[in-house]
Every structure is written in structure tokens, then in C-alpha cells.
Amino acid sequence: MSSLTIAEARGRADLIGVAGYTVHLDLDQGDETFASRAEIRFTASRPGASTFLDVDAREVSSITLNGRSIDPATVADRRVELPGLQADNTVVVEATMAYSRSGEGLHRAVDPADGEAYVYGMSFLDAAPSIFACFDQPDLKAPYDVTVHAPQGWTVFGNGATEQTGPQDFRLATTKPLATYFVTVCAGPWATLRDEHDGIPLSISARASQRDLLEAQAPQMFEVTKQSFDHYHRLFGVRYDFGDYDQLFVPEFNAGAMENPGCVVHSDSMIFRGGISRAQLLGRSNTIAHEMAHMWFGDMVTMTWWDDLWLNESFAEYMSHRCLAESTEFTEAFVDFGASRKAWGYRADRAPSTHPVAGAPAPDAHSALQNFDGISYAKGASVLRQLIAHIGDDAFVAGVRDHIERHLYANAGLADFMSAMERASGRDLTAWQQAWLGTAGTDVVAVHLERDGDRVTGATVTRHAPVERPADRPHTFDVAGYSGGDRVLQADLTAERDEQQVPELVGQRVPELLIPNAADLTWAEVRLDDATLAALPEQLAGVPDGSARAVAWCALDAGVMTGRVDPRLLAGTIARSWGRESDDGIRAGVAMRIVPRLRAFLPAAEVPDAYRGIAAAGRELFDRAADGSPDQLAGARLVAGASDDVQLLGRWLTGDGLPESLRDDTELRWAVARSLARVDALDDATLQRLSDADRTMQGELEGIRIRALRPTAEAKEQAWESLAHDADLSNYQLVAHAEGLWGSGDPELLRPYVARYFADVPPLAERVTGMALGRVATAAFPWPVVEQDTLDRSREALARTDLADDVRRSIVDQSFLLECALRARTAFPGGDTP
Template sequence: MRSLTLAEARERSSLITVTSYAVELDLDQGAEVFGSRTVVRFTCAEPGADSWVDLKARSVETVSLNGESLDPDAVVDGRLTLSGLAADNELVVAATMAYSHDGQGLHRATDPADDLDYVYGHLFLDAAPSVYACFDQPDLKAPYDVTVHAPLDWTVIGNGAATQAGAGTWTLATTKPLATYFMTVCAGPYVSVRDEHDGIPLGVHARASLREPLERHAAELFDVTKRSFDYFHGLFGIRYPFGEYHQVFVPEFNAGAMENPGCVTFRDQYLYRGAATRDELLTRANTVSHEMSHMWFGDIVTMKWWDDLWLNESFAEYMSHRCLVDATDYTDAWVDSSIVRKVWGYGAERSPSTHPVAGVEALDAQSALQNFDGISYAKGAATLRQLIAYVGDDQFIAGVRAYLTDKSYGNGTLADFLGAIETASGKDLEAWSRAWLLTADRDTISVGLEEQGGVIDSAVVRRETPADRPADRPHAFDFAGWTDGRELGRVRATITGPETTLAELEGTPEPAVLVPNASDLTWARVRLSDSTIAALPAQLGQIPDEQARAVVWSSLIDGVHGATASPEAFLDVFDAAWPHETNSSILTRVAAYAEHRVVPYFVPRDRQDAALARLNRAGVGLLERADAGTTESLAAARLVAGTSDDEALLRAWADGKGLPAGLEDDGDFRWIVVRNLASRGLIGVADVDGFRAKDDTLQGGLNALMCRASLPDADAKAWAWEQLTTRQGRSNYEMVHLARGFWVAPDDSLVEDYVPRYFSDVPAMSGWVGEDALSRVVLVAFPRVFTDETARLSAAAIARDDLTPAVHRSLVDADAELREALASRATFGAASGAASGATV
């Protein structure tokens, strides 16, 4: 299907104003298709002109425009031409649509736990026409009236409050004006928990087989929801306007969540079946708050075109963290951001696909999707923190309120937003926005010290700007130093030039560890000094400031990726400091990064077993000391389960014997153990199937696929590759789990023949897999055979001119990680496996 271009969108919006949608969906036609009838009322600024409506149907039964029948076979490339428009128009389209299995459009999934089916709509970015006929662009908003016919035992939830009008028929209350991609319907035998707050009816919903975790987590979900409502009502001065507020945990969801007004959809993995660490609960709370903040920024006011998507995501990213810190018990949310969100964003910034936060004109809808990444989220949020430092918090909030009020139920642009902030603050933002919003890449910040007798003689901050993307960014942040856990000094400064003297540090004791951007207030590459890196194994675990510890870990990860810090140096710090970590986000995320990224990507093959053994020893040590049932105990147990080579221990844990306290009935933990056993060839297909029988659920099936794909034999790899690349109808989640397991192998020889096949077979999947889902498959399935030949094949694939935008972007990003791994191995590969060190 052709993608809507910006020029086409501008032309159509200058001609068409949509006044209403009436959508009737018949979900009682079996498992493959559903009926869709749409009545669109709209005006035309130039009577007699032509336009088109977007429609991606399995078949079109009838079409009429202003009472005149049109040819139902006239849909070409997803568009139905509308000729000779009147000033006021009514279009009626009756069609048969296909359910999807890739997370886009109206997705239908079967829960193997009870063979019950569930449906949900995910219409971002351009999937709305696969559900109903529409003018599919974000600036043609309109109110919706939706009717749904469903099986008698189904419940229906949507943007408007649902009322059962008769047996199997549901009507949804008329909505406020919505962009087409926000319309959604969730239908199936969902189970629910309901509440109310401040006059707003609340509901949380999930599959019937998830009733227990839904009910167990409902109180926490409602608490974060209520606190977020109170916070945003007070901050924005505008009440939530979309009636009821439902949060639906749906199967096989491509993203974390989607901010559909009144009916937010979440991936149902957030309803943790077993034990959950504190940072997992924080992540979920952050997602709840993030999606709610979108009710104002994104839903009440929607970007005019996709190139201002950052207005939605940067704002929600910033506001959710601010809300958690100010209004909930998750006061360490910015620490979590440092070690999770900013690490993700810095990775996007390192890639050749990096782009400015804003101002990248997306010439069509699909190309806009390629900039929906860690820059739009994490960098955008950091940029907003710098904007607040520049104009003042009160002025920023006043500008936000003015923007939301002026553009309510309409659309906004970057210029509109900055204009509101300028008016409220009295500051010209042209130079600031050019440096922070309109220029890609990041500065590097470091501190040079000269000392005499352990006393600082001079301290100079250096700000290095990328030569190929110069910008003059002011940075407001701080520096702090510690020795043996005692903070020796902290300086706050605004840096506006290449070098800035920190006179406040002169005459103070030289710290063992000096951390630029210690409170993580800005967006930059933090370059730690040689002496600081050398001191980290002994010093990092003693630093009481968890935010600064997160910045140090983020800098180390950045250094490993940039080949300025060796993986051995990272592991030395891990050995010494990780077992003493008390912040849950740092503890769990650094362990996961060490196991799943640092070792398999940056440590040469012949040293990976030794590296995993180091991680395992750290996990065992923490597990022995941690209190039962704590985040520390769970994080340690997961690390041991994933890295241990102790067959007796792994088999006992897989069989439910001798488990750490709190994990006795945790099926998700068991799958970590089973995958380790499978990847080592200690169990076979029959054993995996046996564990699958014990966990006959969607998640159990996905984990079984991953474990089968991980088996270290040729037949298992051949089966997994065929299932991934040729079996059409696999869900988005099934494809990703097969891909996650496939490249796990004891040596390259088992899988190296699949490297060239990846570059032909996976891009070809665009013929039957949606762009959003395939972009994830391309990343996860990228070969983990780190050789020059893989790099050559990758470069040749990227140079092709027949790739879809999503496939091309994902290949570029995966190729960048391959080249980072090759550079690190070339730089540090000759060093002894026991050695450590780093350069800056």
C-alpha cells in the first residue's frame, strides 16, 4: 500500500473537513474477518473537487456518496477516489476486513490457556483504514459514534463509555474529536476490575486466564492512575475530558502501550504472573502515567503531521517521570530513566540513523515512523529539562497550559508550542531550539583536573561538539566527586562554551571519582577520566548517590559501545560494585545488559564462557546474602538462572526443587532456566514440550518457541528458520521469540550459513508482515556472527533500493551495533581475558 505523503495530506486537509464518523463493526463473523460499515460526514471547501478516502479491505460490498452508488471495486492501492464532491457530503462504505496477527489494525489472538479469542484495535500509524473507511491523517479529527456486534459472551470496551443495547450489540458514547489512529475497540471475554476517582469511572481489563494477576495488581494500578489524574489536573488546569478511563491489557501488543483516549491498551506482560522486581513495577507505573499524560499532549492536542511526533512522546516521557517523582512512591524514577531510557536513547544517537529531536520533515507517513525511537522519547525528555532550566519551570508550565488551551481538540506544531513558551517566558527560543531541537547528535562533556598534593589546583569542563553536526548547546547540570563514599564537592553550572573553569573546585580535595552530569540533568556523552575509571571497582559501590551511580553505569555502557572502555573493564566494575547495588533499576538492568549485550556482543567467543562465569559468581554471591523475596534476591536468581553451567542446579530449579524463596510457582522464572538448559544442549525438543505442557498459556508458548530455537543442533536451527521466515500467520510475538533464540549457539559454525540467508529471507517477509512488527523482527533476528563477512553482507543489503523504510532503518541500526562489536573486539580482543582497562 502506498504511504500518504505530506504534500497529499496538506492538499486534502485544505479541502476536507470531517464532521463525524459513525462506525459499525460486526465481530461475530468468525476468526478471520469482520464486517465494517462506516458513515463519514464531511465538507468540501471547493464543491466539485475530487479527493479520496483510505480503505484497506478484504472486500468492499457497497459504497455510496451522497446517495449515489460507487463502484465497490474502484479501490486502488488502498484509496477510493471521491469525485465531484458537494459542499456537504455523506459517504457510506460497507466492507469485509481481515483480522491481523502482527499487532496492527484489529488484532485477534487465541489464548491457548482456554481457547478464548480476544480482539483489540491498534491503529497507529496508518492502520485505521484496515478497520474502517477514513481520511487517515492526524489533522482531520472528528467525533465518533461506534456500534459493535460481538459474540454473546464478549465484553466491548472503546473510546466512549460502552452500553449493551441488546444481545451481542454494544454502543459507545459519542467521543470528542479524535485523530483516526486513536479510534479503538477491545472485545472478547475480558475480565474486569472497576473503580472511580474524582467523578471518573475507571476500569482495568485483561484476558480471563490473567484474572488472578489482574486482581492482584489492580490496587497498585488504580493508585498510580488516581495520583496521576490529580497531578495532571493540577498541573495543566484542564480536566480530563474523555469520559470513562479504561486500561486494557491485551495480548501480543507491539509496543508498551497506546494512548487511545478513554481506552488505553497495554502489553499484558505488565500483569506480572510471578514475582516482580521493584523496577518492573516502576516501569509499569511510568507507562500508566506516560499514557495518561498523552490525554492532554497528543489526544486533546494532536500534532498536525507526523514529523512533530516528538511533541507527543517527549512531553509524555518527561511528564510521566515528573509525575512519579512528585506524586507517587517511585521517587527514583529519574534514576530508572538514566539506566533504561537514556541508555536506549544514547544507542539511537550513536547510530548513523540519528536525527534531530524535531524539524525532520517526514515526506510520508511511513518514513515518520522511522524516527519513533529513543531520540523522540529519551532525548526529547532531556531536552525539555534543559528548556525548563533555560526559561524557568513556572514559565514552562504557563506556556504548556496556554498551548493546550489554545489548541484543544485541534492540532499543534513545533512553532505553536515554542511560541507559547516564548510568550510565557519572554525569551527568544530561536537559537536554543536550533541547537537542542533541530541539530542531531550530542556533545561530549569531561572535566580536566590539575592537582598538587591531593588538592585540586584547577578544574576545567570541556564541551566537545560533533564536528559534522556543530551546535552551540548550553548545558545546565552539575559535577560531584566522592572518595570512599564521602562526597567531597558538588558544583552546579551552566556551560555555554568549549571550556569553562570550575573555580568552586579549586582548593578542594581531589576525589577518587569525579562524575560530570552527576544528577543526569542534561543529554551528553559523559567522558570519565582514566583515574575515575581505574577507581570504580573499589569506589562505585560506596557512592551513596544512586543517580550518580546510574550516570557512571550509563557512561561505562556508552564507552563499551564506543570502544573507549573495554568489556573487561565493565566486568571488573560489575564484579566489585554490582553485588552491593541497592537501587532496583540499576541492579536488574545492569545485570541484564551485562548478560545479554556486553558478553555476547563485545566479548570474543572464546572468552564468553569465562565472562558468563564471572557474572554467575556475582549472582551467586548476592543470592546468598540477599533477603528472601526481595528485588535483590530475584535479580540475583535470574542472573544465576541465565548464566550458570551447573547442570544439577539448573535441572533441580527447572523441576521446582530448591528454588529461592518466592519463586516456587514462578513459571516465567522457570523458562529462564529452561532456556539456559536448552542452549547448552542439556535438554531436547521433547523436554521443551514437556515444560510447555506445564505452562499452557500464550507466554508459555512463546518461551517454548524461543527455547526450541536455542537448541544447539542443525535440525533445531533449520526448523526455527523455516518457522520464522516462511510460515505465514505467525504472530508478531512468535516471530520475535523465534528470532531471539535462533542465533544462540555454542560457536559460529552452527549458524554461519544462515547469515547470507538473513539478508534475503527476512526483508522478503514484508510481503505478509506489517512494517511495525517487521521492524522489530529485523532487529532481533540480525545475525550474531560478528565477522567482516557479516558486515560486508549487511552493507550490501543496506545499499539495496527495494527495502521498505522500516526494514532499511532497522538494518541500519542493527549494522551499527555489529560495527560497534567489531570495533571493540579489534581494540581490546588481543588483551588477556583476565585483564581490564579503559581509554578515553
């Protein structure tokens, strides 16, 4: 399947302009397909020329251009030629389209809780032609008029406010000019709650079976939505102008959310079951604020081509955290950013697949998707924070307002954005742009102290760019030191050379912990000195600044990843500090990001004891916390995920030993069941009882995952056969099989599936596409088999020419993690646990 190239997009944009779309979708055609009719009005600057239209249909029944019929058989490779254009043109395409199971296009899912079906449109990145014929590129924006015929009892949402015109018919209000990748329709028997704020109609919807959960959680979501609107209206000086603001929590969604103007879709995994931690609330609130920020950056002002995708995502990533910190209860939002989002970005920037924040080559649409990662999000947001440090916040905000006003409802790129910043600041930013936006890689920053007794007599900051990617990045950040839970040393500085003195630190007290970039203002790998590393297990939890603790955790994790720090130190720090950590976001980041991966870095014989120590940290917090408190929930979750104590887990599975608030916690019960399955201590009858008690989409996925988790040859074979050959599985079901298969078992049991990965996963590209393919290829990768043979097979696979881009990127990134784990095991083969 071809992918639109930048040259083709520029040529088409030079030739045509799109005046508007009229789209009709008939969703009452059965379970497999729907009918689509698209009428497109467009102009041509050179009458007599030809162009092409994008259409990805099961069957095209008719195509007419200015009243002339075009043979549907001429549609090839998702395109049809439109010859002999006039100055003003109308093309009409009638087609039968296929519902998707991959989370792209018009995805259809059936809720096992009640048998009800739901569909939602995900047009990003190039999936719009599988819903309606279109000129599918971001710089051919146009207004849309959409009508929908839906099954009886369904409701419909889309980019325009919905009017029901008949028992099964709906009309959506004419939209502002939209890029094709924003167009969506969401239909089904939704449970919907409505509100209003500042003249903007609001709604939140989820599956009917989730109504009770939705009603309990919607007030908090509405509150954050309203606070975010007020924040952005004040900050940008331009009001939201896409009509209603509907938010739908949809099943089997590939990402966290999608910023469709007026109709944002979120993953329904954010309609939480069981206990809800503050970290979960912050994460969901951040997603709400992130997608709303896109209404300005991305929706009102849209990138010209996919190589500027970073500007959409970096901007929304930064603005959402700023919005939460300044305008909601989540004042610690930037601590969470450092603990979780930046850790994701640092891993991406260390990998061989790293790329510049801006200007990474995107010769076609598919290649651009490979840059949709932690660099475009977290690193880009951090770079915007450095831009603010460089030019000042007032100039930054003025530049943002200028940029939005100049390109409202149109397109813009990097040059346009930087020009607005230069006008607002009065500074030439050419060198800054090249250093921070145009060069890949992460600088290493460290501070070295000279001392006399307990006083600093000299201080040097060093800054080193990767040798293979030289750069000259100015870093504005701080240095802080802590002893006994007090800050005893501090200085602000800008590192503009590879080595420079910090006279402000002279005379200050020598700390037990020395943390560069303690306020987490810059993007850099922080290298901690030996004394600080040694003191971390006992001292880290007492550091009073959340950002400094998040930086220290990231630095420790980076040290293990790069082979400089013994992974036992990381395990020991979790065991001794996690239970005393006060920030729920840091706790969640460590538990969800570091703990599952740590077992690959430790010598295999030491893994059980290390995880018992980690589980003990969770038990410490659980026993100390008040009943029903967030601390108790966090501790219970860590125990459930890390413990191999079959007796304890067996009691918890029945609610014995748990407080009243957790006895009926469905998510905690499944976490306990997973740990029991991991050691083959969960029988079929018990699993069936759990599944019978949770006949939901989530329960169905947990059943799949647990069956694959069992460390038996039969369980692994069944999981792999389903993953590799069952064409009826959804994107989520495929990932569940993969996660379970690799989640347990000794190398002897898992080793046969290393070769099968490279034989069976690349062909999945024939039925799974885009983000879904990348998720499956990543989850199925055999990096838990930490052996040189696995790495050798990965390198052999990368020499192939038949790999889809998404599979290749997954192999590159997962091979890098495997290489890091092998390096750590080689560098630290034995020794005492810290």
C-alpha cells in the same frame, strides 16, 4: 502500498473538514474477517472538487457518495477517489476487513489457556483504514459514534463509555474530536475490575485466564492511575474530559501501550507472573502515567503532521517520570530514566540513523515511523529538562498550560509549542531551539582536574559536538566527586563554550571517582577520566547518589560502544559492583540491557569466564538477601540468565535450592530452562513437562524460543524455516523464533543464516508491516556472528532499492552495533580481566 505524503495531507486538509463518523463493526463473522460500515460526514470548501478516502479492505461491497454509487472496483492502493464533492457530503463504505496477526489494525489472538479469542484495534500509525474507511491523517479530527456486534459472551470497550443494547450489541458514547489513529475497539471475554476516582469511572481488563493475576495486581495499578490523574489535573489546570478511563492489557501488542483516549491498551506482558521486582512495578507505573500524559499532549492537542511525533512522546516521557517522582512512591523514577531509557536513546543518537529531536523530515507517514525511537522519547524528554533548566519550571508549566488551552481538541506543531514557551518565559528561544531540537547527535562532556596533593588547583570542563553535526548546545549540569562512599566534590555550572574553567571546584578534595552530570540533568556522553575508570569496579556501588551511579554505568557502556574502554572493564565492574547495587532499576537495566549484549564485545574465548563472573555477582546478592526479598529475586534472575552451571540450573529447574517464594516462579523457571537449552542440556521430555504446566500465551512463546535456542543444526534450521516461511505465525511468535535462533551456538553453526537473513527477511514485508516488521527484522539480524563478512553483507543489502523502510532501519541500526563490537574486539584483543 503507497503512504500518505505530507503534500497530500495538506491538500486534503485544505479542501475538507470532517464533521463526524458513524462506524459499525460486526465481529461475529468468523475467525478471519469482520464486517465494517463507515458513514462519514464532511464539508468541502470547493464544491465540484474531488478528494480521496482511505480504505484497506479484504473486499469492498458498496461505496456511496451523497447517494451516488461508486464502483468498489475503483479502490486501488488503499484509496478510492471521491469526485464531484458538494459543500456538505456523506460517504458510506461497507466492506469486509481482515483480522491482523501483526499487532496492527484489528488484531485477533487466541489464548491457548482456554481457547478464548480477543480482538483489539491498533490504528496507529496508518492502520485505521484496515478497520474502517476514513480520512486517515492526524489533522482531520472528528467525533465518533461506534456500534459493535460481538460474539455471545463478549464485552466491548472503546473510546466512548460502553452501553450494552442487546445480547451481542454495544453502543459507545459519542467521543470528543479524535484523530483516526486513536480510534479503537477492544472485544472479548475480558476479566474486568472497576473503580472510580474524582468522578471518572475507571476499569482495568485482561484476558479471562489472567483474572487471578489481575485481581492481585489491579489495586496497585488503580492507585497509580488515581495519583497520576491528581498530578496532571494540578499541573495542567485542564481536567480529563474523555469520559471513562479504561485500561486493557492485550495480547501480542507491538509496543508498551497506546494512548487511545478513554481506552488505553497495554501489552499484557505487564500482567506479571511469578515474582515482581520494584523495577517492574516502576516500569508499569511509568507506562500508566505516560499514556495518561498523552490525554493532554497527543489526544486533546494533536500534532498536525507526523514530523511532530516527538512532541507527543517527549512530553509524555518527561511527564510520566516527573509524575512518579513527585506524586507516587517511586521517587527514584528519574534514576530509572537514566539507567534504562536514556541508555536506549544514547544508542539511537550514536547510530547512523540519528535524527534531530524535532523537525526530522517526514515526507510521508511511513518515513515518520522510522523516527519513533529513543531519540523521540528519551532524548526529547532530556531536552525538555534542559528547557526547564534554561527558562525555569514556573515558565515551563505556564507555557504548557497556555499551549493546551489554545489548541484544545485541535492540532498544533513545534512552532505553536515554542511560541507558548517564549510567551511564558519572555525569552527568544530561536537559538536554543535550533541547538537542542534542530540538530542531531550527542555532545561529549568531560571534566579535567589539576591537583596539588589531595586538593584541586584547577578545573576545566570540555564540551564537544560531533564533528559531522556541529552544534552550540548550552548544557546546565553538575559535577560531583566521590571517595569511600562520600561526596567530596560538587559544583553546578552551565557549559556554553567548548572549554571553560570551573573555579568553584578549586580547593575542593580530589575524588576517587569524578562524575560529570552526576544529577543526570543534561543529554551528553559523559567521558570519565582514567582514574575514575580504574576505580569503578570497587567504588561504583558505594556512590550514594543513584543518578550518579546510573550516569557512570551509561558512561562505561558508551566507552565500550565507541571503542575507548576495554569491555573487560565493563564485565569486571558488573562482576564486582552489581551485587552491591542498591537501586533495583539500575540492577535491572544492567542485567537486561548490557549483560546480553556484552558477549558480542568480548573476545569469544573469554565470554564463558566473564559470564561466570557475572553469574557469581548474582549469586552473591541471592545468598546475602533475605528470603522472599526483591534483592533475592534480582540475584536469582541474573544467575538464571548468565550461568552455565548445568548442575545448579538443573536443581533450580526442580525448585531444589530455591526459597519457597521462588520454587513456583514460572518466569524464573523458564529463564533457567533457557540457560539449560543454550548449552543443550534440556531434553524433550523436560521441555514438554514445562510446556504442559504452562499452557498460556507466554508458555507457548517460551517453548518456541527454547526449541530455537538449542545449539544444534536441526534446531536452527527448524527455527529459520518457521521464521521465513510460516505465514500463520503472529508477530510475537516470529520474534521468539528469531531470539532463540541467535541466542546460542558457535559461529560455525550460525554462519549459514547470515546470508539467509538478507535473502529471506526483506520479503517478510509482504505479510508483516510497520512496527511488527521492524521488531522481527531487528530480532532476526545476525549481529551475534561478529565477523567482517556479516558487516559486508549488511552494507551490500543497504545498497538495494527494494527494502521496506522498517527493514532498512533495522539493518542500519543492527549493523552499527555489529560495527561497534568489531571495533571493540580489534581495539582490545587481549589482556588481563580487570
